[in-house]
Amino acid sequence: xxxxxxxxxxxxxxxxxxxxxxxxxxxxxxxxxxxxxxxxxxxxxxxxxxxxxxxxxxxxxxxxxxxxxxxxxxxxxxxxxxxxxxxxxxxxxxxxxxxxxxxxxxxxxxxxxxxxxxxxxxxxxxxxxxxxxxxxxxxxxxxxxxxxxxxxxxxxxxxxxxxxxxxxxxxxxxxxxxxxxxxxxxxxxxxxxxxxxxxxxxxxxxxxxxxxxxxxxxxxxxxxxxxxxxxxxxxxxxxxxxxxxxxxxxxxxxxxxxxxxxxxxxxxxxxxxxxxxxxxxxxxxxxxxxxxxxxxxxxxxxxxxxxxxxxxxxxxxxxxxxxxxxxxxxxxxxxxxxxxxxxxxxxxxxxxxxxxxxxxxxxxxxxxxxxxxxxxxxxxxxxxxxxxxxxxxxxxxxxxxxxxxxxxxxxxxxxxxxxxxxxxxxxxxxxxxxxxxxxxxxxxxxxxxxxxxxxxxxxxxxxxxxxxxxxxxxxxxxxxxxxxxxxxxxxxxxxxxxxxxxx
Amino acid sequence: xxxxxxxxxxxxxxxxxxxxxxxxxxxxxxxxxxxxxxxxxxxxxxxxxxxxxxxxxxxxxxxxxxxxxxxxxxxxxxxxxxxxxxxxxxxxxxxxxxxxxxxxxxxxxxxxxxxxxxxxxxxxxxxxxxxxxxxxxxxxxxxxxxxxxxxxxxxxxxxxxxxxxxxxxxxxxxxxxxxxxxxxxxxxxxxxxxxxxxxxxxxxxxxxxxxxxxxxxxxxxxxxxxxxxxxxxxxxxxxxxxxxxxx
Numbered sequence: 200x201x202x203x204x205x206x207x208x209x210x211x212x213x214x215x216x217x218x219x220x221x222x223x224x225x226x227x228x229x230x231x232x233x234x235x236x237x238x239x240x241x242x243x244x245x246x247x248x249x250x251x252x253x254x255x256x257x258x259x260x261x262x263x264x265x266x267x268x269x270x271x272x273x274x275x276x277x278x279x280x281x282x283x284x285x286x287x288x289x290x291x292x293x294x295x296x297x298x299x300x301x302x303x304x305x306x307x308x309x310x311x312x313x314x315x316x317x318x319x320x321x322x323x324x325x326x327x328x329x330x331x332x333x334x335x336x337x338x339x340x341x342x343x344x345x346x347x348x349x350x351x352x353x354x355x356x357x358x359x360x361x362x363x364x365x366x367x368x369x370x371x372x373x374x375x376x377x378x379x380x381x382x383x384x385x386x387x388x389x390x391x392x393x394x395x396x397x398x399x400x401x402x403x404x405x406x407x408x409x410x411x412x413x414x415x416x417x418x419x420x421x422x423x424x425x426x427x428x429x430x431x432x433x434x435x436x437x438x439x440x441x442x443x444x445x446x447x448x449x450x451x452x453x454x455x456x457x458x459x460x461x462x463x464x465x466x467x468x469x470x471x472x473x474x475x476x477x478x479x480x481x482x483x484x485x486x487x488x489x490x491x492x493x494x495x496x497x498x499x500x501x502x503x504x505x506x507x508x509x510x511x512x513x514x515x516x517x518x519x520x521x522x523x524x525x526x527x528x529x530x531x532x533x534x535x536x537x538x539x540x541x542x543x544x545x546x547x548x549x550x551x552x553x554x555x556x557x558x559x560x561x562x563x564x565x566x567x568x569x570x571x572x573x574x575x576x577x578x579x580x581x582x583x584x585x586x587x588x589x590x591x592x593x594x595x596x597x598x599x600x601x602x603x604x605x606x607x608x609x610x611x612x613x614x615x616x617x618x619x620x621x622x623x624x625x626x627x628x629x630x631x632x633x634x635x636x637x638x639x640x641x642x643x644x645x646x647x648x649x650x651x652x653x654x655x656x657x658x659x660x661x662x663x664x665x666x667x668x669x670x671x672x673x674x675x676x677x678x679x680x681x682x683x684x685x686x687x688x689x690x691x692x693x694x695x696x697x698x699x700x701x702x
Numbered sequence: 703x704x705x706x707x708x709x710x711x712x713x714x715x716x717x718x719x720x721x722x723x724x725x726x727x728x729x730x731x732x733x734x735x736x737x738x739x740x741x742x743x744x745x746x747x748x749x750x751x752x753x754x755x756x757x758x759x760x761x762x763x764x765x766x767x768x769x770x771x772x773x774x775x776x777x778x779x780x781x782x783x784x785x786x787x788x789x790x791x792x793x794x795x796x797x798x799x800x801x802x803x804x805x806x807x808x809x810x811x812x813x814x815x816x817x818x819x820x821x822x823x824x825x826x827x828x829x830x831x832x833x834x835x836x837x838x839x840x841x842x843x844x845x846x847x848x849x850x851x852x853x854x855x856x857x858x859x860x861x862x863x864x865x866x867x868x869x870x871x872x873x874x875x876x877x878x879x880x881x882x883x884x885x886x887x888x889x890x891x892x893x894x895x896x897x898x899x900x901x902x903x904x905x906x907x908x909x910x911x912x913x914x915x916x917x918x919x920x921x922x923x924x925x926x927x928x929x930x931x932x933x934x935x936x937x938x939x940x941x942x943x944x945x946x947x948x949x
Contacts, residue, residue, distance in 0.1 A: 287947055296946035424824060424849075425805035429788045430747040430767045457940045469807055469828045470851055471877050474939040477849055479874075483823045484763075484782050484801045493742065493762055497785070500719055501747030501767045547949055618949065 202290055205283050206270035209247040213240060217261035224253040224262060229624040229636055250617040252626035284547070297547035298620035298630070300447055300539045300584055300606060307539075308558035308687070309590045313700060315681040317668040324665040331661040332671040335601050337438075337578040338363030338507040338531040361531060362507050364418075364438055366601060367396030368657040369672055370591060372649075373536075373582045373603030374420050374440065374511070376402025378455045378464045378476065379543035379620070380609075381637040382409060384629045387645025388608055389413035394650050400603070403442055403453060403478055405467040406432055418509065421498065423452055424478030426468040430501060438506050438531075439498050441491070443482070444513030446540025446557070446583035448549040453478040456544070458623050459632050488524040495529045507531035514538060514560035514583065515553075519567035525577070526568055532578035534603065535560045539584025541606040543630055544621035557583040558597060562695045565598025565677050574677075588659035597695065598677040604653075611652040612645045706730040711737035715761065719743060726752050740780070745773050745790075762799070765792045768809070781818065784811040784836070793918045797840070806834040806853065810911075814919050816840035819868075820848055825878060827852025837915045845870040847934070848892065851877040856911060858926060859883045871895055872934050876941050880934040881908060883926070891934065894941040900931040 211232055213224075218240070225233040225240065232246045233253070247264065254262050269279050284295055317323040324331070339361035347357045372388050379402060386409060392399045393416045400418045401410070405427015410417060419436030421428050433439060444450065455464075455476035465472040485491050495508045510525045511534035512518065518535060525533045537557025542550065561581045568574035581594045582603035594602050606616065613627040620630035628640030664670065667681050675681065683700040684692045692699055706725040710718050718741050725733050731752060735744070738758030745754060745765040756764075756775040764783035765773050772791045775783075781799030783792050790809045800818035803811045806825050813836075821842045827833045834853035839860045847855045850872060857880075859865025865883040872880050873892020881900065891897065909927055916923040 291947040293947040294945055295949055297949040425786045428767075428786055428805070429807070430749065430769050433747065433767065454942060457943065465828055469832065470826050471828055471939070474851060474876050475942055477851070477874060477876065477942070479849060483820050483848070484785060484804050497743050497746055497763045497766045500716065500743045503723075504716075546946075622948065 202286055204245075205286055207245040207247065207267055209244055209249050210265050210267045211242050211244045211247050211253075212263045213242065214259075214261045214263065217259045219259055219261075221258060223256050223258065227252045227256045227626060229626045229631075229633075230619075248617040248619045249615065250619070250626050251615045255613075295547040296544055296621055297550050297618060298542065298544055299550075299616055299618040300541040301551050302618065303551045307584075308556050308691070308695075309584075309586075309593050311685050311687050312558070312593050312695075312697065313683045313685055314589065314592055314596070314663055314667065315683065316666040321668045323668055324670050326658075326661040326665040329665070329670060331664060332673070333368050333657060333661065335366040335369040335672055336363040337366060337509075337580065337600060339577065340575050342575055362505055363531075364398060364507060365396070366398065368653060369595060369599075369601035369660075370653050370656060371397050371418075371580070371601055371603050372399035372608050373534075373540075373605040374400030374402040374418070374442065375543075375605060375609075376404030376420075376426075376453075376455075377407050377467050378402075378404040378459050378632070380630050381625075381628055381632060381640065382407055382463070383637050383640040383642045383645065384609070384612055385410060386642035387612055387640065388649050389417065390642060390646035391649035391653065392416045394646070395653055397653070398437060400440060401427075401436070403427075404455070404464065404476075405469065406435055407463065407467045411435065420511075421494075422478045423480070423482040424476060426470060426476060426478065429469070433498060433502050433506075436506065438509060439502070440509040440511055440534065441482075441494060441498070441530075442511045443485075443491075444480075444511065444515070444536065445542065446513050446536030446538050446554055447542035448545040449513030449515050449538075449554045450480055451546070451549060452480040454544065456621065456623075461632050464632060488528055491525070491530075492528045499529065509534050509580070511536060513540075514555045514557055516555060518555070518560045519563040522564040522577075522579075523567050523571055523573065526571075526573045527576075530577060532580055532600070533564070534580040534582065535564060536603075537581070537583030540582060541609075542620075557581055557585075558593070559691070559694050561594055561597040561599050562679075562697075566696060569677075588656040588663065591656060592660055592663045592675065593682060595672065595675050596678050596682050597697075600676060607652065608649050611648045612640060613648075703731045704729055705732040705734060707734045707736065709737055710735050710739070710741055710758070713741065715741040715743055719746060722748070722754065726750060738777075742780075745771055759796075765790065765811075778815075779813075783813075784809070784834075787811070787834070788832075795919070800843075802838075803834065803836040803855075806836065808832040808834055810835045810837070810914070812837050812839075812915050812918050814839045817842045819843040820845045822847040822850060822853070822855040822880070824849050824851065825853040825855065826850075827878060835911055837911060839915070839919065839921075841865055842868065844868040845873060845892065847872045847875055847878070847880040847895075849874040849876070850880070850936075851875075853878045854908065854911065855880045856908065856915075857882045858915075860921070866890060872936070874941060875934070875936045876939050877936060882932045882934065884930055884932065886932040886934065894937050895934050896937040898933040898935055900929050900933045902929060904931070904933055905929055 345357040403422035538554030581599035625631040742761035769788040778796035784803040797815040872895030
């Protein structure tokens with residue numbers, strides 16, 4: 200091969216004085232970095248993905264894993280990554296596939312937004328002794344309530360209320376399908392959301408029967424491929440989400456490689472074993488907002504108007520007018536997924552270059568819906584790179600009703616964001632269908648970890664709200680006055696509708 | 703047989719569907735809908751063995767998410783009849799619009815005349831019983847059987863010089879088969895679709911479907927029981943397996 204090989208990304212080494220030769224590194228590394236030869240453990244650093252499973256499982260802390268310093272002549276434009284991508288494509292002539300979210304070093308707007316806190320004149324609230332209202336209802340709200348007096352003199356509500364989801368915390372777990380992730384990963388999250396009184400998405404991979412006990416806390420997804428969708432599936436979900444777009448890969452569809460389609464995935468998705476699960480970008484029965492209305496209403500008719508229907512779109516340049524259309528389409532919530540959103544597999548060029556930040560998308564959608572007087576008619580759920588309770592609080596202050604987390608929940612399960620989800624080799628038992636790897640993830644322990652994370656964030660949100668003198672999530676929603684921009688340009692501040700720090 | 707008649711004249715689809723559900727709940731085995739004119743979602747998500755006779759032209763998504771009933775339409779149908787249907791049968795004594803049998807996973811859709819674009823798109827199959835069948839008596843427009851992952855699409859071309867003259871047949875197909883009466887020009891095939899010889903054993907396999915279709919519309923099956931067909935299937939069950947390289 201005239202192009203030769205590229206230098207390894209990671210350098211793995213074993214402190215031979217510490218190593219007791221137990222071989223756990225060999226057992227744990229599904230990528231084949233370690234092997235035994237005679238009485239020695241040999242290392243092939245080139246195969247390392249940086250998943251850190253070996254480091255975590257070494258009983259003697261004998262393993263060191265470092266990002267290998269650059270071996271190329273340094274150049275600000277022709278970076279190592281750029282050159283290696285070109286080499287890969289020169290070799291293969293193929294599309295570069297990637298996992299997880301956008302990996303480019305772009306500024307994070309959340310980090311340039313600062314939350315407010317009360318001082319003297321408007322005292323802060325102590326969540327330890329004051330009730331904090333975090334309960335959130337997702338779904339359509341009436342623009343006004345009508346009452347009537349009965350003959351006996353009682354007052355009765357005349358307005359028919361649309362079905363809403365009741366969330367004890369404004370944090371849900373976004374859609375990660377069975378197939379893309381393991382059943383144990385889904386079970387961990389399902390147990391957690393059920394315990395906490397919130398919800399998670401099934402993704403577009405159907406609902407595995409082992410998740411039926413948690414169905415009241417699962418939002419079933421309908422994507423263009425309609426995997427696993429039948430009347431039983433629709434009736435089981437607490438709500439239904441139509442997936443139009445995804446932040447990690449706006450404008451393109453999903454594609455689960457055949458390697459991951461085993462018997463269970465096949466049965467759940469209702470597709471043949473071993474065949475690719477192709478879910479193209481467009482729903483082939485949706486070519487307009489009117490067609491979207493038709494699918495929403497068909498889902499509502501099928502479930503006798505008992506379930507809210509959400510529409511998920513990727514954050515793109517014209518996200519606000521699209522959301523305004525969706526608000527008028529009978530949808531109960533719009534889910535906006537920003538360009539930091541994670542994925543099991545996406546072409547790298549899409550993951551890193553297509554879409555817009557979730558922060559600006561939330562603000563512009565909220566603004567547009569308010570301008571048009573329809574903000575109350577639909578809930579906004581934001582997702583795509585929510586890393587902390589601060590990101591959550593800022594999302595709500597920008598206009599979201601609730602957020603979906605994805606990667607954060609996986610990190611709580613052990614994920615080290617190595618980005619190799621599409622290889623079916625996830626050593627943490629998350630993004631894999633290999634039984635020997637899936638069994639590494641204990642759903643009981645996983646559930647504790649995920650619920651701990653959400654519980655911790657929820658408490659932090661209460662504290663942040665209390666500090667800002669707010670005791671109800673309703674008062675934080677869209678409250679840009681509780682935000683200030685720092686190191687953001689005037690144009691960005693205008694779109695976010697946020698004042699600069701000091702103003 | 704308990705039969706219920708519903709006059710759909712001027713009725714919105716939601717009350718109409720509610721009436722149908724109520725009739726089924728009351729034990730109706732046959733429901734006759736008169737004066738249907740554009741009402742959508744008839745049969746949406748219905749289960750069981752009920753027989754629904756539609757007199758008129760139903761709107762979009764007839765039989766969507768349906769799992770069991772038989773629906774016979776005396777007229778044309780709008781787009782996507784059989785959308786994501788699981789079980790049951792739709793018989794349309796006329797033509798239908800685009801995306802007929804979209805993502806259908808079981809049951810049968812029989813169309814006497816023609817269908818629009820993207821017929822049979824995403825049709826899929828995951829075991830022997832869940833095998834969807836779409837039969838078109840006339841012709842279909844472009845992208846027939848696109849992204850198909852299982853099942854059978856049969857186009858008979860009755861009254862046409864050639865059963866198919868539109869392009870994109872089976873683009874992205876990775877399962878199932880599209881069988882078209884007569885010869886199909888190579889340039890009509892979509893990416894990933896491949897022509898196969900239609901054999902006697904293929905005929906044996908589809909003969910019950912042909913007979914079943916002919917029964918519905920009063921055709922003589924003998925006119926179709928020969929090997930003058932073209933069979934189109936996937937070039938691979940992994941059409942995009944070689945498209946990517948790892949990061």
